[in-house]
Amino acid sequence: MGTTQLESVPEPKYWHLKTVLSEALDSEFSVGEILPNERDLAARFGVARATLRQALEQLELEGRLQRRRGVGTTVAPPRVGVAVGTEQHAWPGAAEDAWQSVDCVLAAPPAAVADVLETASEELVHTVRRSRVSHGQPVAAELLYIPESSVPDLSAIDTPSATARARAVLRELQRLELEGQDRAVELGSARADDAKELDRLPGAPVLVVTTRFFAEGRTAAVSVATYRADTCRLTFADSGGVEIHHGPERQAS
Amino acid sequence: MGTTQLESVPEPKYWHLKTVLSEALDSEFSVGEILPNERDLAARFGVARATLRQALEQLELEGRLQRRRGVGTTVAPPRVGVAVGTEQHAWPGAAEDAWQSVDCVLAAPPAAVADVLETASEELVHTVRRSRVSHGQPVAAELLYIPESSVPDLSAIDTPSATARARAVLRELQRLELEGQDRAVELGSARADDAKELDRLPGAPVLVVTTRFFAEGRTAAVSVATYRADTCRLTFADSGGVEIHHGPERQAS
DNA sequence: AAGTGGTCTAGACCACAGT
DNA sequence: CTGTGGTCTAGACCACTTG
Incomplete structure (x- = not known):
């Protein structure tokens, strides 16, 4: 044989x-x-x-x-390269940061988020939902947590639509000066609501990008973005000031 | 009811x-x-x-x-934070870059790698195996692809041990000046050999970090590092020059 | 040898998309 | 309606670790 x-x-x-x-x-x-x-x-x-x-x-x-x-x-087509550098995950609300606001609620944060925010655990946070689209397909859903204390001068809470409320919070956030950020990537499974937005079944594998934004010497906001793991390749172009010539691979918009 | x-x-x-x-x-x-x-x-x-x-x-x-x-x-304990910044995935061979060389062979690269290297597809590359340990546990296995043309002066190919050969290649690589790098993260499943090194079963979910190193105006080396997705959280600390105060979470060595 | 998780089978029914 | 992938069952055997 x-x-x-x-x-x-x-x-x-x-x-x-x-x-x-x-x-x-x-x-x-x-x-x-x-x-x-x-x-x-x-x-x-x-x-x-x-x-x-x-x-x-x-x-x-x-x-x-x-x-x-x-x-x-x-x-499936080859994975889409999605840029996740400091430009794309910039100070939320900056002139096109690749994200589109959906809505915003004021609520108590999940325990894990309160932990990262290092704020009083009972303090309410503005929770902004945003989504990111690339090549006509939704690639990521984000929850942005912003403590009330980060946007103290926010006036019109009684804004008509939830989308307008989201924009108001981000506009207010822009008044702070960003001092630095912090990023982590890990594997997770899509929660029911994220799955729906990403057009996947609950439990689908996702890459969770957690970003902490620092201003005024403390954590001013936290972003938890879940990217479709099956279709996305996260790219970090932190070259030392050099322009990188890219091959035929597709990049994010 | x-x-x-x-x-x-x-x-x-x-x-x-x-x-x-x-x-x-x-x-x-x-x-x-x-x-x-x-x-x-x-x-x-x-x-x-x-x-x-x-x-x-x-x-x-x-x-x-x-x-x-x-x-x-x-x-399981909480995920280990593993730093994957420009310091840890530095120019391979630099004074402690968190990796330990295992061996090295000279062979034709896989098609996908040849594609990224943008070199003549038949050119042989030095393939260095390295491993990364954190908290006493193996967290990543890496394959470093270095085209022969990147280390032209490499003399002692007939070095006794494979480990010594690996070190020789990295030492030679250090003579080039690093001009920039490029990183991508995506989900994959462990190949049989990686799985063995990571103490997991083949097919286990892994985070694949692909890094391109640029020198002399071209791609001088490519690193494909596979991290255990179940136990690792990849951290990118590209803060704007600010020292970040970390919480109780564990960081990589 | 005993006990564990890993693989595999041959079925069944369900939820959903496109008629 | 039909056909698809998604869920679920009740078994069986295998590979591995430990006493």
Whole structure:
């Protein structure tokens, strides 16, 4: 027999399946093309549907596939490069910072946020919802937490629409001088509301970017932005003042 | 009946389960404590083991749990903050850049890397394996790709050990002047060899940090570092020259 | 040897998108 | 309506760690 290896470490079926599918995607399919349905694929490879799904899940996690309930599985385009530098996650409200305000409420922050804000845990914060769109698709949903004490002169709380309220808070925030910021990236799973905004199912993998904004010697605002992990590649262009020539990869608007 | 909502949108069982478990972890368990085994937990909640596992998988993805085959499921400590700024991912080989060389081979790069390097696709590259340890645990495995043309004066290719060869390449690289760099973060799944080094199973979720180093007007080296997504929070401290006072969270060494 | 998590099966039903 | 992916079940066996 042509035993190249003695199968001393038998590879899981779904892992091997993933490799086979991955190669097929490279050679036999083009972006946007729809794959056979899961039941057919499972039969074709002689495995149970659950096993086939385990392979598809991984490929989707890696941004190779896109699955939509009721529609089918399609070959995903290469990940979108989304800039997350100091320019794009700038002092919120600055002349185009890539974000669009949705609404704003005044409420008690979640415990984790209160922790980061280092404020009195009972202090209310303005919570601004914003969204970020790239290439016509929503790529991120953000919650911006701004303690009342950061925008003390905010007058018209009784602004008609929630969107106008959001803009008022950001405009007021601009009066502070930004002294520095702090960023962290980690893996998370989409909460129900974020999932809806990102057009994904709850629990979908997301990259959570937490930014702290410092002004007047303290934490003046905290942004928690959740990016679709399947379609986004976060780029940080902190080159030492040099212009970088980019390849054919797509960049964020 | 106390029907708060008419179940018009019945939440999946595993999602509800995840919420319940998450709250239990907060209130009834402490870090390092081991949970009941999966069969018992499933029985206790009246669901199939597969369903219970779906909830556990999500919690592990979020860094709340740690599961080890043959051992059990334990409550994970909060994620480790790992600095990924320009200091830690500096010009490789500089006086402590947080990485430790393992070995080095001279080979043709993967297609994706050749693409980023923008070099002749057949040119051989030095491939240096490095690893990064934080708090006694391996947190990242890196592959550093350095085209031969970046270190033309490299003499002793026939160095005895692979580790010494790695050091020789990095020392030679230091002679170039770094002009800038470029970073991207995306979600991936661990290859078999990375998984082994990170003490995880193949396919485990990882954060892939791709860094391009520019010198002499071109891409002189490319680093592909894979961080454990379950235990790591990548931090970018690009504050505007200000010292940031950190909370009780743990930072990387 | 016993107990754990990891893989796999062959079914079933549900929610959703496009007729 | 039909067809798709998403959820769920009740089992089975395997790979691994520990006593």
